[in-house]
Amino acid sequence: MSLLEARGLTRHFGGLRAVDGVDFDLRPGEVQGLIGPNGAGKTTFVSLLSGRIPVQSGTIHLAGEDITRLPAQARVRKGLAYTFQITSIFPGLTVFDNVALAVQGGRAQIGSWRGGGAALEAAVAAALGQVGMADLAGQGAGALSYGHQRLLEVAMGLALQPKVLILDEPTQGLAAGEIAGFMALVRGLVPAVSVLLIEHNMEVVMGVADRITVLNFGRVLARGTPAQISADPAVQEAYLGA
Amino acid sequence: MSGAKVWALHLAVLVALFAAQYLLPPYHATNLARVLVLALFAMGYNLAFGYTGLLSLGHALFFAGGMFAAGLPAYHFGFSAGPALILSLLGGGVLAGAVGLFALRTAGVSFMIVTLMFAQAGYLTLIYFNAWTGGDQGFAVPASGRSLFGFALSSDGPRFAVAWGLFALGFLVCLALVRSRFGRVMVAMRENEERSRLLGYNPFVVKLIVLVISGLYAGLAGGAWALLFGYAGASFATIQYSILPMLYVLLGGAGTVAGPVLGAALMFWLIELASGLTSAWLFLVGAALVVLVLFAPKGILGWVREKVWRGLP
Amino acid sequence: MSFGPFLLLALMEGLVTAAVLALAASGLSLVFGVMRVVNVAHGEFYMLGAVIAWFVTTLVPGPAWAGFLVALAVAPVAVGALAAAADRLVLRRLDYDPEATIVATIGLLYMIQQAALSFYGPDARPVAAPFDWRLQLPWFGYSGYKLFVVLAAAVVLLALWLFMTRSKVGLVMRATQVDRDVAQAFGIDVDLVYMAVFGIGAALAAVAAVLIVPIQQAHYLMGHDPLLLSFIVVIIGGLGSLRGTVVAALVIGLSDGVISMFFSPTLAKILATLLVALVLVFRPQGLFGVRDR
Numbered sequence: 001m002s003l004l005e006a007r008g009l010t011r012h013f014g015g016l017r018a019v020d021g022v023d024f025d026l027r028p029g030e031v032q033g034l035i036g037p038n039g040a041g042k043t044t045f046v047s048l049l050s051g052r053i054p055v056q057s058g059t060i061h062l063a064g065e066d067i068t069r070l071p072a073q074a075r076v077r078k079g080l081a082y083t084f085q086i087t088s089i090f091p092g093l094t095v096f097d098n099v100a101l102a103v104q105g106g107r108a109q110i111g112s113w114r115g116g117g118a119a120l121e122a123a124v125a126a127a128l129g130q131v132g133m134a135d136l137a138g139q140g141a142g143a144l145s146y147g148h149q150r151l152l153e154v155a156m157g158l159a160l161q162p163k164v165l166i167l168d169e170p171t172q173g174l175a176a177g178e179i180a181g182f183m184a185l186v187r188g189l190v191p192a193v194s195v196l197l198i199e200h201n202m203e204v205v206m207g208v209a210d211r212i213t214v215l216n217f218g219r220v221l222a223r224g225t226p227a228q229i230s231a232d233p234a235v236q237e238a239y240l241g242a
Numbered sequence: 243m244s245g246a247k248v249w250a251l252h253l254a255v256l257v258a259l260f261a262a263q264y265l266l267p268p269y270h271a272t273n274l275a276r277v278l279v280l281a282l283f284a285m286g287y288n289l290a291f292g293y294t295g296l297l298s299l300g301h302a303l304f305f306a307g308g309m310f311a312a313g314l315p316a317y318h319f320g321f322s323a324g325p326a327l328i329l330s331l332l333g334g335g336v337l338a339g340a341v342g343l344f345a346l347r348t349a350g351v352s353f354m355i356v357t358l359m360f361a362q363a364g365y366l367t368l369i370y371f372n373a374w375t376g377g378d379q380g381f382a383v384p385a386s387g388r389s390l391f392g393f394a395l396s397s398d399g400p401r402f403a404v405a406w407g408l409f410a411l412g413f414l415v416c417l418a419l420v421r422s423r424f425g426r427v428m429v430a431m432r433e434n435e436e437r438s439r440l441l442g443y444n445p446f447v448v449k450l451i452v453l454v455i456s457g458l459y460a461g462l463a464g465g466a467w468a469l470l471f472g473y474a475g476a477s478f479a480t481i482q483y484s485i486l487p488m489l490y491v492l493l494g495g496a497g498t499v500a501g502p503v504l505g506a507a508l509m510f511w512l513i514e515l516a517s518g519l520t521s522a523w524l525f526l527v528g529a530a531l532v533v534l535v536l537f538a539p540k541g542i543l544g545w546v547r548e549k550v551w552r553g554l555p
Numbered sequence: 556m557s558f559g560p561f562l563l564l565a566l567m568e569g570l571v572t573a574a575v576l577a578l579a580a581s582g583l584s585l586v587f588g589v590m591r592v593v594n595v596a597h598g599e600f601y602m603l604g605a606v607i608a609w610f611v612t613t614l615v616p617g618p619a620w621a622g623f624l625v626a627l628a629v630a631p632v633a634v635g636a637l638a639a640a641a642d643r644l645v646l647r648r649l650d651y652d653p654e655a656t657i658v659a660t661i662g663l664l665y666m667i668q669q670a671a672l673s674f675y676g677p678d679a680r681p682v683a684a685p686f687d688w689r690l691q692l693p694w695f696g697y698s699g700y701k702l703f704v705v706l707a708a709a710v711v712l713l714a715l716w717l718f719m720t721r722s723k724v725g726l727v728m729r730a731t732q733v734d735r736d737v738a739q740a741f742g743i744d745v746d747l748v749y750m751a752v753f754g755i756g757a758a759l760a761a762v763a764a765v766l767i768v769p770i771q772q773a774h775y776l777m778g779h780d781p782l783l784l785s786f787i788v789v790i791i792g793g794l795g796s797l798r799g800t801v802v803a804a805l806v807i808g809l810s811d812g813v814i815s816m817f818f819s820p821t822l823a824k825i826l827a828t829l830l831v832a833l834v835l836v837f838r839p840q841g842l843f844g845v846r847d848r
Contacts, residue, residue: 536645536659
């Protein structure tokens with residue numbers, strides 16, 4: 001059984017078939033990579049999954065429930081979290097408040113109406129601890145380094161306590177040392193959380209993912225284990241020929 | 243910054259304002275009552291603009307809505323001040339909710355113009371029904387309507403007490419609100435609406451709630467103005483009364499609890515002072531707007547928060 | 556007078572309103588189109604045009620038409636220069652942030668209005684029409700000057716259209732409208748373009764005011780209604796579209812003339828403002844505009 005399931009997912013922009021009848025399954029407890037050449041439709045595809053763009057045709061189910069027509073915020077509350085490709089935080093708020101917003105807005109709805117409380121503080125501390133930023137809680141988020149802002153983005157995703165976490169190019173712009181730590185972080189999330197990882201960095205995908213789906217021209221080109229994908233001639237052609 | 247310290251400081255502000263009526267000469271004590279009512283209006287404006295990022299040009303409608311919701315029943319049907327104030331609260335809130343249902347489908351400049359147009363339509367409606375509303379001339383609220391629990395609101399003591407009491411209520415509710423879980427979400431709307439959607443919040447609903455709360459403040463202030471100072475008129479629905487709370491908030495510091503009252507007080511006495519020298523007080527308002535936007539968009543308490551005390555709510 | 560001639564009179568009055576409105580609104584539309592700035596002080600530039608026309612016509616000796624012609628030249632230039640200065644000193648420093656510029660132009664509105672009150676006074680003052688000729692129709696006589704206003708407005712609008720579509724400067728302005736950054740990359744001095752556009756926009760309002768001032772008197776509060784009507788026209792015509800603006804001005808002007816002759820003008824205004832709000836909410840490209848991008 002799959003945790004997140006898409007069938008015949010389609011989105012055209014004018015004549016451009018950005019996503020064209022994609023079937024997709026994310027199993028419980030796996031890390032699945034989503035790769036493809038530039039313009040393959042990866043970002044549009046995950047925008048359909050997260051609800052940022054409405055679906056033209058096809059269906060999406062989360063844990064058996066049809067979420068195709070739900071707005072983005074309702075999907076978040078059902079346990080489908082999305083972290084942005086371009087860092088999108090609340091720069092005028094502290095790191096604590098950024099994560100607290102996720103804690104109180106997500107699936108568990110933790111926290112009292114007064115905006116504080118031990119449960120909320122514990123959940124914020126846990127999420128920040130997971131990305132190694134526990135000591136930065138009081139800082140202004142806008143003043144963080146780029147790498148820390150990327151990690152804050154991930155911490156906000158985790159603080160939503162999702163069933164499925166979609167990470168959109170999380171390692172973009174990270175230093176080599178930070179990437180190794182990030183890979184360990186992602187592996188540590190499963191099986192509690194299932195992860196869909198959109199990634200350009202092949203080393204990261206190959207090292208972290210259990211399975212990989214390859215998109216090209218809005219369609220699924222291949223899927224399989226990292227070993228199968230790297231041996232697939234069609235995939236090699238798509239990347240080299242593009 | 244600890245919660246106790248924040249509350250203590252804001253309570254001290256309230257005590258100081260209450261004490262001011264005994265320290266100021268009577269003429270200025272009455273003016274302080276006016277300032278407190280205007281500050282109540284501006285605090286509501288600040289919740290929408292300063293905290294949530296909703297730059298409205300239509301708050302005069304909510305102020306006038308409250309003013310007439312209190313004033314008309316007092317004038318035509320002999321309502322006393324208590325029920326009239328409750329009606330003013332309702333008037334402001336309902337109007338804000340109705341406008342919000344439409345206006346909040348837009349954002350930024352469109353939101354400003356849509357709220358402006360609704361307020362203009364409201365002003366013209368007051369003019370159109372001038373047989374009831376008195377139009378531009380307005381009407382004086384009768385003594386029967388200016389009585390609360392047997393106290394005459396036309397006399398100095400009760401008038402100041404009611405103005406201060408309503409202000410204090412609004413002030414403390416505002417402080418509690420912005421420090422609450424919901425207050426955090428309000429600021430999230432201002433800072434990054436799309437991100438907040440992807441954290442599980444519905445921006446339309448959040449902004450509608452804030453606008454209604456803001457309308458409750460504006461309506462209560464409008465009703466209080468009519469009952470405490472004995473006059474209601476359509477001129478309070480003109481765009482000028484949408485600009486004034488914006489000016490107070492910009493001056494005192496957008497997104498700070500005490501900013502609106504500081505801005506209202508400073509601006510009020512600045513105009514008072516200037517009107518002794520020249521009749522050109524509108525010029526002062528205009529110049530203040532331009533100077534604030536150009537050189538001090540964060541206002542006084544915004545500056546304090548940036549340089550002195552980061553935890554200022 | 557029977558119904559037919561009465562309607563004709565209403566339509567002719569409406570046409571005059573429409574012509575002046577189209578001029579004033581095209582200035583607002585130009586500024587919004589190119590700069591994405593909503594100029595709330597636009598009505599005050601209009602008022603200044605009328606007030607300057609009064610000063611000029613009282614200062615220039617000789618026949619009425621001489622003073623009028625001088626006013627027609629001086630008022631737009633003076634108002635345009637003031638607007639360009641405001642752009643340079645205020646709007647540019649705000650980096651044309653949409654919301655901040657609205658607040659700043661509200662400030663300008665109050666300053667200009669108060670300055671007019673202080674230096675010009677609270678009275679409404681007439682300006683003599685440049686010529687005195689009446690068109691005698693079978694049912695009523697009609698001011699020839701009003702017909703001249705329609706003609707003059709049409710000429711100015713045509714010139715504006717030619718300027719924007721045919722001249723090199725107009726091309727530069729339209730390029731800046733499409734993409735400010737690309738225009739800058741191609742060596743266009745965007746700051747200068749913006750200053751010119753803001754000046755021209757204000758000058759158009761001033762021209763409209765000089766044309767109207769022999770019909771309506773000059774008064775320091777006269778900018779309020781044209782501002783509101785210009786907003787209505789620009790929004791219904793589709794923000795930033797010159798053609799849509801002219802079409803909307805005709806519709807609003809004519810219907811205003813007709814409606815206010817048969818119904819309460821206040822009621823007409825209430826309906827118009829509500830219509831504008833709803834258009835912005837549900838059809839932001841305007842009633843006559845096409846959705847771009």
